[in-house]
Amino acid sequence: MSRAVHTTVGERRRDYVSDVALYRRDFRRYLSDLDTADDWREAFFGTAEEGLTHDARVMSQLNSAGWNRLGWPERAGGLGGNEIHRAVYYEELGYAMLPIPAQQWTLEVMGPTMLKYAPGLAEEYLPAYLNGSEWWAQGFSEPESGSDLASLRTRAVDDGAGGYVINGNKIWTSQGPTAARLLVLARTGTPESRHRGLTMFMVDAHSPGVTIRPIALASGRRELAEVFFDDVRVPHDRLVGDVGGGWAVTMHLMQYERGMYGYAVLNKVVTELGRLRADMATRGAAASRERFARVYIDVMAAQARTATTVRKLAHDGTVGPDSSIDKLLFAEAEKAVNDLILDVQREWMITGTRDARVSASHDELDTARAEWWYSRAATIMGGTAEVQRGIIADHILGLPKEKR
């Protein structure tokens, strides 16, 4: 079966690029015939690292069959198409109630920006991202620069031979403990230059001088990392965008982090809500059904909003401050779903019991708890909800600047 499908996706590439409904139909058929789908659907792991290893295998499988290559340009390991193909890819995984491989999240955030600002690096490394053999992490936040990103102090100094030497400290790096490469925003200007003196670099995680310290969330899972740079040498060809142009690169990336990633992650959220429905349908829980409907509507509204952004991105539009609305809506929807799961399945979440009996799967329980903890980060990472509200107040509502 896999051989036949493999041939089909390659052969039908042009049809899929021009006809997204056809891509949807055939991908749906592939997933419904997939003999490993049940294992994939019910795969739960006790650690973040094991989860990523499993997801990398899923990426590899979908990549060799060709399905996750639609929506990415051929020069970077894709088969052509645009953001709408990627949206459909996530929708169909959701339709099949299959978990989206976690590498897709960081790929959605960083991939498009690499294609625009470092096409050579994108051609070199994105194929490996798409086939699951490597993934990357963002090095933006620092211990002293969270919401106030433009105050960051990690320095990159011209070494006089065309390269740079990076010194400093990044933190809250998602997928950082296992990432192969880091997208690092560093200061090349004066300490006072704020957002004007920043430059983006791609740094190999195994470069001499890079130290990665995994950070366990309250769930115990090592989802994040702190990264130390100690005289890390970066060649000139690892620049992403222009020297001093790091803020523009970051803003471009933010459109994807707030729009495209938002659309993708809402498909994961809908699948979680779908699993909750199955549980509620079999176990009564009638009292929570209206709240379930309200949360579903909020998720749909966030999805409709992010879909308008995906359409703009697919037509090469810029999104700008409007993406703060997307970010606020999808982050709050993600939290609302996880709160509903916590409240409806409280007995299981708190004591690991169902109807006063100890439940069998520890990994499933641990995963559910980890999802709840990680969902708390939705309104913190990528710019806190407070930062987004400030942007909306300034740039969309046109209110007077905030008094500080």
Add this chain to the structure above:
Amino acid sequence: MGNSREEQKAADGVDESWPMIEEAVLRLFDDLAEKPDHVAIGPRLTELGWSDIEAEYPVEACELLFRAQGRSLAHTDCLDRVMLAELATLLDEPADGMVLPNLADGCTPSSGQGQVNGILQGAPRGRLLVPVSTAMGTVSVTVVDADTLTYERLDTFDSSMYWACVAGPLDGDLIDASTEWNRAISAAQRALATELVALSDRALRIAVEQISVRVQFGTPIGSLQSPRHALADAAATLEGARALLGETWRHGGPMSAQIAKAAAGRAHRAVSDAALQVCGAIGLTAEHDLHRYVARGFMIDALCGSYQQLEAVLAERLFDIHSPGRALPAIISWG
């Protein structure tokens, strides 16, 4: 360049004549809003060449009427027209108005068992179309003479509205209309949701203007974090509802229309609550405009299923259609 009109229309759904149409309609509704009366808008639209406009822009034209109505607070029979358009093929001659379900009944006709019951917007007039609940949840329609009904003007939350409770004998022929009624309800829900979003836009704008000029502690209160964030949250909720509504207008079926109206009703509440808080005492007064957009929205939300009713209906539906392994229904269409 010869194709540019078609190309632009394909890209935006509209072409360069659209802004002029939009301006004319907004002006018309602003004129109508000067008067307190409920207006039959047909003749005024005919003057604008409405049938051609509707033929060229079937979605945008309808959307525009309700956007204009929300913005202007005019009282018209636009809703009756939208619903009658879905039911017209069943009738031999056109009807002049529509008997809407009582609020407690949501989207289910209140007439049945020989009795007309429901709500009429505006004064009694001509021939009224009456939806009737028949056996097993089906719906039929009939037409009654307005003269045969009794009217009692309702004591409405927004006292500027003319809603009447109508009652009388139901003795005409019943025409089976379940499919058409569902379409009429979806059309009404899209229209009402559009009006709610327009009302919310106005309420939000009023609040933004108020806190931009109101000075306390030596600074406009719009520069203080708490009111800024309250309005930003409300604006985000409103944009979510607007995006859902856009999906519904373009591709939506019945569930999509219900969801869009529920979201618009919730968003109107969220915007109203935030606006009423940040405007302070002046926003609660009769001399300030805010209450007009708040109260009108409460009325509009109540028609054809309030957000609470629609959420309850949706909850039931989502669990009725559940089967093992089945995903929740999706809303987005990429067209």
